[in-house]
Amino acid sequence: MKADFLKYQAQTTPHPLAMEVSYAKGSYIYDINCKKYLDFVAGVSACSLGHQHPKVVNAIKNQLDKYLHVMVYGEYAQKPAVELSKLLASHLPAPLDTTYLTNSGTEAIDGAIKLAKRVTGRSEIIAANKAYHGNTIGALSIMGFEERKQAFRPLMPDVRFIEFNHELDINQITTKTAGVVLETIQGGAGFIEPQDNYLKKVKERCDNVGALLILDEIQPGIGRTGKLFGFENYNCVPHVVVTGKGLGGGMPIGAFTASYEHMITLSDEPKLGHITTFGGHPVIAAAALATLKEITESNLIQETLEKEQLIRKHLKHPLITEIRGKGLMLAAMTPSADITNQIVLQGQEAGLILFWLLYEPKAVRITPPLTISNEEILEGCDILMSVLNKIQPTN
Structure with a gap:
């Protein structure tokens, strides 16, 4: 083999x-x-x-006996995906109440970037040096490590990088900025935690200039840091939260969650502003639902x-x-x-x-x-x- x-x-x-x-x-x-x-x-x-895990395996087996893929994302109401999205909303602070389910964390990052551009009408995205958010072209564009992305240029334009935990760099977030994408805890850089209310200060700056703060919780989310979501440790509620990895309990999943008012913008002008065939797949959603229930109820x-x-x-x-x-x-x-x-x-x-x-x-x-x-x-x-x-x- x-x-x-x-x-x-x-x-x-x-x-x-x-x-x-x-x-x-x-x-x-x-x-x-x-x-x-x-x-x-x-x-x-x-x-x-x-x-x-027996609860995850049983959820998968039970869903297998009902139906697999039946329609592209967002057209049919499918119980596992609906219940998963509703459960996420019940554990997230306002106004984070509407979730778009994807196939992976990197796809969710791309969706969050599109959402920030759609909501604000702007194009500039700010990320952190030594950031890692995935490897699709969108996520790669906001990777703060040139050695790993130089072979794939040109990438997405209008991306600016700041230093994580450097308060002075927050001033680079302006009225031209659509979104700021940060890991709640920097992963690839060495598990660097935010210091001195850094994330709160970034959020305040985003609110002042009309940009969206997108927090990547793909690693620190879903209970790994002593809270269900890592940002709960750092006195900050983002405009968009991105999850993945641990949410699936061993199955492939990603998700980005924001307010209903923001998320509805992806459904019109243009229609199908963000679309996936297999996002919210019923078997994956069933596994994720069982995972989230076990983590939150234990x-x-x-x-x-x-x-x-x-x-x-x-x-x-x-x-x-x-x-x-x-x-x-x-x-x-x-x-x-x-x-x-x-x-x-x-x-x-x-x-x-x-x-x-x-x-x-x-x-x-x-x-x-x-x-x-x-x-x-x-x-x-x-x-x-x-x-x-x-x-x-x-x-």
């Missing part, structure tokens, strides 16, 4: 990890040799309830902060310089990219799945399922500490 994977399936890097997966259950993934790996990554923050959100402290307590080593992030969105920082590489690769050999961040080469991603137990956390920390003890730093 590995040979066919490398030959017939398009690759994203020259050297993929290429684990040959047999099955996954709970907090573990098993390869074709029945070796188990404790999952400290959760499909890059996507498998919020772990693997094969103690998982509160437990993320307790589990964060457990990780911080047990991951103390000379090769870990700091641990960034919040809840179960954590990055263990090391002295060098070489050490990080050794940790990730040797961790997999030892049965612990870790991963990298996009732009910060010294970071080790720790984003396990929200359902991971305290015992499993201690098991993973023990493996990671054992790996750290064997690493020989190179100069």
Whole structure:
């Protein structure tokens, strides 16, 4: 299978990890040799309830017996999508009450950009340096990392970049600005949290000049940071919130949510202002609905902060310089990219799945399922500490 994977399936890097997966259950993934790996990554923050969560699986199976795709998005009333959108609205602050369901987070980002342009009649989009919002041309255009996008130019025009957490840069948001797109916590840059009411100040500036603040919650949203939505930690309610990853419980989904008054603008002048065939797919929506119910009706959100402290307590080593992030969105920082590489690769050999961040080469991603137990956390920390003890730093 590995040979066919490398030959017939398009690759994203020259050297993929290429684990040959047999099955996954709970907090573990098993390869074709029945070796188990404790999952400290959760499909890059996507498998919020772990693997094969029974409520998610049952929701999928129940929907399979009713209907699959029946019509392009927005024409028919389909119960899973309607209930998911309604449940999201019930947990979001006013005026965020209307959701457009998409196939992925990056598609939702593109939809949010279009919404900002449609509502304001402006074209300028402002994003942050070292931002990551996805890889469609629209999302790529607001990626704040030239090395990863230079090969694909020309991209979307009228994009300006500011420094995250730099208050003076907020003045670059003007009456020419349609929307400001920021990650609530910068992911690829190294899990950088907003400081000193930064997001609140950006929102106030947007209100003053008539721009929309779009917060990308694709990673920090859906319970990962101790609140259902990451922005709840930072005294800010955006005009548009974008979700994905963990919302699907292991199934592909994205969503952008705004006020009804704003969202209705996508339906006319022109009609079909934003359209997708498979967005809101009933099977995906059923999985997401089960996921959101489980996260909001259990103690998982509160437990993320307790589990964060457990990780911080047990991951103390000379090769870990700091641990960034919040809840179960954590990055263990090391002295060098070489050490990080050794940790990730040797961790997999030892049965612990870790991963990298996009732009910060010294970071080790720790984003396990929200359902991971305290015992499993201690098991993973023990493996990671054992790996750290064997690493020989190179100069």
